[in-house]
Amino acid sequence: MQRRFIVCDPAKCKGCGICELACSAAKEGVFNPLLSRIHVVDLGSNGGPISKGVSTVAIACMLCDDPICVKVCEKYGPKIISSDEEKGIVSADASYTGCDKCGGWCMKACEFGSLTLNLKKGRVVVCDNCSEEILVGEPPCVQFCPHDALSFSAIEEVVEGSESETARKILQEFSRVRRESKGVL
Amino acid sequence: MMVTVKFFANFREVTGQAQVTMPNVSSVRGLLDELVREFGQRLSDLLYDPQTGELRDTVIILVNGRAITLMEGLGTWLEDGDTVAIFPPVSGG
Amino acid sequence: MFGYQGKILHVHLDTGETRVEALPEEIYRKYIGGVGLATYLIHINTKPKIDPLGPENVLAFASGPLVGTFASMGDKYVVVAKSPLTGFIGDSISSSSWSRELKRAGHDGLVIHGRAENPTYLFIDDGNVYFKEAGNIWGEDVWTAEEKIRGELEDKNVGVISIGPAGEKLVLFANIMSDGRHAGRSGLGAVMGSKNLKAIAVRGTGSIRVANLRELSKLCLGIYEKAQGPNTEKYRVEGTPTNVLSLNAHGCLPTRNWQQSTFESAEEISGAHFLKNHTVSVTACSSCPVACAHNCVVKGGPYAGAAVSLDYEGLYAMGPDCGVGDSSAIIKALELCDFYGMDSISAGVTCAWAMECYEKGLLTKEETDGLELTFGNHEALIQLIHKIAAREGIGDMLASGVKRASERLGRGSEHLAIHIKGLELPGYDIRSLKTAALGWAVAARGGCHNRSGAYEPDLKGKVDRFKAEKGRGRLVMESEGRAAVLDSLTMCKFLRACLTDFYPELAKLYELVTGFGMSGDDLRRAGERIINLKKLYNIREGWTQKDDHLPPRVMEDPVPDGVAKGSLVTRQELDLLLDDYYEAQGWTRDGTIPKEKLNELGISVGE
Numbered sequence: 001m002q003r004r005f006i007v008c009d010p011a012k013c014k015g016c017g018i019c020e021l022a023c024s025a026a027k028e029g030v031f032n033p034l035l036s037r038i039h040v041v042d043l044g045s046n047g048g049p050i051s052k053g054v055s056t057v058a059i060a061c062m063l064c065d066d067p068i069c070v071k072v073c074e075k076y077g078p079k080i081i082s083s084d085e086e087k088g089i090v091s092a093d094a095s096y097t098g099c100d101k102c103g104g105w106c107m108k109a110c111e112f113g114s115l116t117l118n119l120k121k122g123r124v125v126v127c128d129n130c131s132e133e134i135l136v137g138e139p140p141c142v143q144f145c146p147h148d149a150l151s152f153s154a155i156e157e158v159v160e161g162s163e164s165e166t167a168r169k170i171l172q173e174f175s176r177v178r179r180e181s182k183g184v185l
Numbered sequence: 186m187m188v189t190v191k192f193f194a195n196f197r198e199v200t201g202q203a204q205v206t207m208p209n210v211s212s213v214r215g216l217l218d219e220l221v222r223e224f225g226q227r228l229s230d231l232l233y234d235p236q237t238g239e240l241r242d243t244v245i246i247l248v249n250g251r252a253i254t255l256m257e258g259l260g261t262w263l264e265d266g267d268t269v270a271i272f273p274p275v276s277g278g
Numbered sequence: 279m280f281g282y283q284g285k286i287l288h289v290h291l292d293t294g295e296t297r298v299e300a301l302p303e304e305i306y307r308k309y310i311g312g313v314g315l316a317t318y319l320i321h322i323n324t325k326p327k328i329d330p331l332g333p334e335n336v337l338a339f340a341s342g343p344l345v346g347t348f349a350s351m352g353d354k355y356v357v358v359a360k361s362p363l364t365g366f367i368g369d370s371i372s373s374s375s376w377s378r379e380l381k382r383a384g385h386d387g388l389v390i391h392g393r394a395e396n397p398t399y400l401f402i403d404d405g406n407v408y409f410k411e412a413g414n415i416w417g418e419d420v421w422t423a424e425e426k427i428r429g430e431l432e433d434k435n436v437g438v439i440s441i442g443p444a445g446e447k448l449v450l451f452a453n454i455m456s457d458g459r460h461a462g463r464s465g466l467g468a469v470m471g472s473k474n475l476k477a478i479a480v481r482g483t484g485s486i487r488v489a490n491l492r493e494l495s496k497l498c499l500g501i502y503e504k505a506q507g508p509n510t511e512k513y514r515v516e517g518t519p520t521n522v523l524s525l526n527a528h529g530c531l532p533t534r535n536w537q538q539s540t541f542e543s544a545e546e547i548s549g550a551h552f553l554k555n556h557t558v559s560v561t562a563c564s565s566c567p568v569a570c571a572h573n574c575v576v577k578g579g580p581y582a583g584a585a586v587s588l589d590y591e592g593l594y595a596m597g598p599d600c601g602v603g604d605s606s607a608i609i610k611a612l613e614l615c616d617f618y619g620m621d622s623i624s625a626g627v628t629c630a631w632a633m634e635c636y637e638k639g640l641l642t643k644e645e646t647d648g649l650e651l652t653f654g655n656h657e658a659l660i661q662l663i664h665k666i667a668a669r670e671g672i673g674d675m676l677a678s679g680v681k682r683a684s685e686r687l688g689r690g691s692e693h694l695a696i697h698i699k700g701l702e703l704p705g706y707d708i709r710s711l712k713t714a715a716l717g718w719a720v721a722a723r724g725g726c727h728n729r730s731g732a733y734e735p736d737l738k739g740k741v742d743r744f745k746a747e748k749g750r751g752r753l754v755m756e757s758e759g760r761a762a763v764l765d766s767l768t769m770c771k772f773l774r775a776c777l778t779d780f781y782p783e784l785a786k787l788y789e790l791v792t793g794f795g796m797s798g799d800d801l802r803r804a805g806e807r808i809i810n811l812k813k814l815y816n817i818r819e820g821w822t823q824k825d826d827h828l829p830p831r832v833m834e835d836p837v838p839d840g841v842a843k844g845s846l847v848t849r850q851e852l853d854l855l856l857d858d859y860y861e862a863q864g865w866t867r868d869g870t871i872p873k874e875k876l877n878e879l880g881i882s883v884g885e
Binding site: 014015016017018021022024025028029030031032034035055056140143144146147148 | 347348375486487488505559561566
């Protein structure tokens with residue numbers, strides 16, 4: 001099966017955050033950006049006259065080939081994150097409730113800041129392309145993005161269309177900024 | 186007979202002109218037909234609703250500063266030396 | 279509750295006491311949220327005829343019921359207080375994620391009472407309220423203040439609203455800012471300054487629930503699609519600066535303190551010019567499906583590096599109205615207004631008045647502290663902005679707004695003061711926009727284009743804009759009602775053209791979010807109720823019919839140039855328009871609200 005994931009075009013992203021709301025509504029039934037599996041990161045905004053930085057981008061799970069989150073959870077954590085090769089997604093055991101007692105290794109290890117701790121459920125959550133909820137069509141974040149910045153694409157399509165190394169560096173910078181922000185439950 | 190046409194905002198972008206002069210047009214409708222002939226489908230799309238064929242709500246046309254909606258609409262007659270301005274509606278900021 | 283949180287937080291700066299008030303459901307149904315709710319809150323939490331800069335004045339903040347959901351169409355907060363600029367209701371709205379944070383912290387509204395002894399900022403952290411020492415950020419501009427507060431709280435995502443040095447110095451048109459956007463008009467930044475309150479930081483981690491998520495999703499997706507259609511193209515492409523050339527062609531671009539109505543340098547400051555030479559990015563406010571913020575930067579020359587999120591009104595005030603045709607200088611002037619935290623419309627119009635006074639010899643070079651205050655002299659304009667913010671020299675007089683400045687100067691300069699109820703006018707020459715002239719004259723907060731869209735029938739050619747006639751009263755009344763509903767739902771007005779059927783569609787949105795039954799007609803009625811509630815506040819504060827006025831220049835100096843040449847609004851025309859409006863509202867001939875009208879609308883405050 002071709003692996004597809006949520007891709008954001010920084011040239012189109014306006015930083016509105018609607019994807020975060022669409023995600024938390026679809027996955028949790030409520031509106032709360034802290035419960036979203038996709039995160040808007042504002043690059044280059046350090047206060048100043050302009051409301052947002054020169055660019056914003058939304059990041060969900062990048063579906064790494066050999067996911068580091070799985071490895072660190074296996075080695076130092078409760079061993080609840082696994083990679084589903086068939087579906088092409090990473091997922092956390094939905095019945096587990098002890099993530100808040102772990103050192104948060106997966107969240108620290110992920111280069112893209114893609115994992116989120118849901119404090120109420122005591123479990124780490126990560127984008128799974130809404131593989132359960134969406135039987136047809138696109139994930140809600142893609143559907144709701146009013147600025148047409150998000151797409152649900154195969155890795156090959158994205159790599160072909162971009163300077164992948166540069167894109168990777170930019171994404172890492174975004175995720176660095178994101179990891180510096182607190183208020184991430 | 187000569188009419189001056191001023192384009193603003195998206196109309197300027199589509200025509201690539203800020204101002205043109207058009208000879209021998211007697212009504213606003215005739216003028217718009219000539220302009221569409223000259224500037225093509227994109228201008229037509231901006232001006233008219235494809236379903237109804239009517240002038241869009243998002244088009245304001247003034248003849249010498251007066252809105253054509255208060256005169257004869259597209260049938261408003263033009264005279265030599267008239268200035269016609271075409272733009273999207275003004276709204277706050 | 280769905281959509282709402284059902285609670286209002288009260289903070290007393292003098293005693294350090296905080297209290298949470300649960301509001302009855304009926305109040306939400308009646309006043310919706312946003313401007314309706316905040317107006318209700320100042321009615322019941324203040325005594326009449328108080329000093330706007332005294333500790334008895336309160337600042338009431340409120341979000342709308344849709345805020346925090348994807349139906350919000352731009353998260354906004356409203357702040358209402360007695361205005362130090364007008365002495366009447368001061369209400370101002372800004373887009374900011376702060377609004378969503380406040381709601382997620384558990385509150386639909388926040389009322390600030392009293393005055394802190396020392397510079398303070400508040401930190402609302404979900405259910406906790408902390409009074410924080412603000413000595414180290416007092417005097418800082420808003421960007422530095424925001425950054426320092428976020429640093430101190432070790433949270434980059436905390437919502438912060440703050441005042442700049444202008445608010446601290448009680449510049450009467452100081453604003454409240456957050457993330458580079460403003461609750462700009464009517465001087466509420468000065469009210470915050472008078473309370474020794476530098477900033478309010480909020481972190482909310484709660485969730486917002488809605489009554490019917492499935493149906494709401496469908497409705498919102500439909501609106502989002504239209505939000506990227508032809509009705510919003512002007513906002514997305516050139517942004518509101520596109521108005522410069524349109525208004526110039528209409529002969530409605532007020533220039534050199536309204537001495538002209540067309541500007542010879544309009545092309546050099548057009549929307550297209552800024553887009554090509556200055557715009558570096560176009561971004562969206564929190565939860566906005568349109569994205570209109572045109573972030574402009576000066577790339578070279580003496581003002582290199584200056585930056586601002588550009589909108590038409592500030593552009594008009596610092597540009598044509600001050601005779602400035604240099605786009606870089608306009609960006610610099612606007613950046614300074616943001617830096618100091620003051621309303622660029624009021625600042626620009628007040629500077630334009632000073633320039634005309636100078637050119638006419640009503641102000642001497644000695645009185646301007648040596649500044650050569652001629653129209654178009656942007657170096658002098660920029661010096662003047664610094665002086666206003668510091669209340670230094672001539673700046674002290676100007677910092678009180680054009681009404682008070684002209685009263686203080688005298689010498690006939692009152693004739694040149696472009697304000698209504700003390701609020702400086704936005705950039706539409708209402709001498710040839712007669713529906714708008716009526717809308718501006720009656721607006722509760724004074725000279726303002728946001729509390730009714732009364733220019734729309736004029737500029738869309740729905741009515742003859744050069745003519746005053748019966749029927750305009752109803753147009754203004756209906757437009758005010760729609761604006762009040764949007765300002766209470768706190769939905770952005772730029773989305774208004776994306777609704778197929780205004781009231782029924784908004785009522786549906788409201789119902790799906792809150793679960794409260796609401797018909798289109800109920801919502802229209804709520805808009806009317808809110809307009810009456812604001813008016814009732816003004817009456818309480820001493821409003822009389824003479825306060826529904828127009829600037830002398832609009833009534834006495836005909837437009838000298840352009841297609842609107844010769845236009846003005848005569849006394850007879852204004853009287854006709856006012857009579858028509860009061861009648862449409864069901865008010866008395868002298869413009870007060872009869873008891874029966876209040877009963878009919880179910881308004882019972884002030885009893």
